[in-house]
Amino acid sequence: MLFGIEWNTANDWVFAWSILPILLRGLIVTVQATLLGFVVGAVLGLILAALKSARLKLIAWPAAVFTEFLRDTPLLVQLFFLYYVLPEYGLVLPAFLTGALALGVQYSAYMSEVYRAGLESITHGQTEAARALDISPLRTFAVIILPQAIPRIIPALGNYLVSIMKDVPVLSVVSVLEMLNVARIIGDRTFNYMVPLTLVGLLYLIMTLLAAFLVRHLDEKLPKQGIPLR
Template sequence: MLFGFHWDLSSPEAFALSILPILLIGMKITILATIFGFLIAMALGLVFALLRGVPLRAVSWPIAFIVEFVRDTPLLIQLYFLYYILPDYGITLPALETGIITLGIQYSAYTSEVYRAGLEAVPRGQREAARALNLGAWRTYRDVIVPQAIPRIVPALANYLISIIKDTPILSAITVLEMLGAAKIVGDRTFRYMLPLTLVGVLFLILTAVAATAVRYLEKKLPRAGIALK
């Protein structure tokens, strides 16, 4: 029994039905970590991409170093650092929030490169035309560059969304009870691992399939020439 759930070991079917509620609780945690981690990654990645494009080396070089450092260090080390080291300096966060922030920071390094590639893919003539129309830097990015870059970056961002979904099991290292963590506890208590892990694999497949389908739908709806942000 875990969190009030009783497991029926009389048959595989009964066992599967009895453990499904706890796996669905873990699935909820997985979805929350994915959504908020991805939102952080998109927002922070855009900030990194824009700052790396600043002509001043005093700004662009430190940002480039931060992006490379985050991208080249393992997610697990970053997770342990935020969860176990920061409390020594007076910064203590709950496990789930720590996991979400870690996922967001890790993937912001990847999304920043996606943003940068998308922004650079916009023809230079578009910037020159905006300059000829006397548009400021902010309006040029908001009304000309970013709307044309979005359709180019959606497929790559979708890949990282799916990667975040598949990386959420690492949060169990800091006691976050996502799907795989819940399945491992069920296996430890019942000495039956195959069925819980199989169900978790199926649930992950469902999540990634739904995410991929939603992104493909979004790709079809986005005009290739760009979107209007107004």
């Protein structure tokens, strides 16, 4: 019995072992899309957070509007826009890259709020002290403020990493052969959906637990007072 589902015959187990290598190829695509989407989201989210915190409203307002637009539109709509609309303007991207970018852009809006909360948790006096020492705003942000904020937001960023991983199956609508799409194709060809979908659920559970463990370990290891820069 697996996930409360009883596999009655030895053929189910033989079938499971035979399709496992194919599912693992889909698993690699899932992991790659997750990591690339997370990196895009983390970098773009940091940029949006920095822009929204700018003193000039001419900079802060467009960033805030763009962030709100991303948060209020579905991932599927953004994915279709990148995959079907951009080629009409001469920008054609592979399906995998388009999907990873869509994930990253969508989650950058949420990550920007995480960054904002982390940055605002740093006392304003440190910024004032850096200004008194004639340290440039960019260097103050990169060397003083950001290294202190990152350890405080690791758990929240880790949650979004897991969320991105679980949203990767959406990319199947643009023909990305991630793990769930591979399982669906196997089910279509063999008329046996229970075994491949059960294996996908088990692999997702393992990945989620592993990601949560790594995030928790990183959170415990990073110094709460900030990342030392040498």
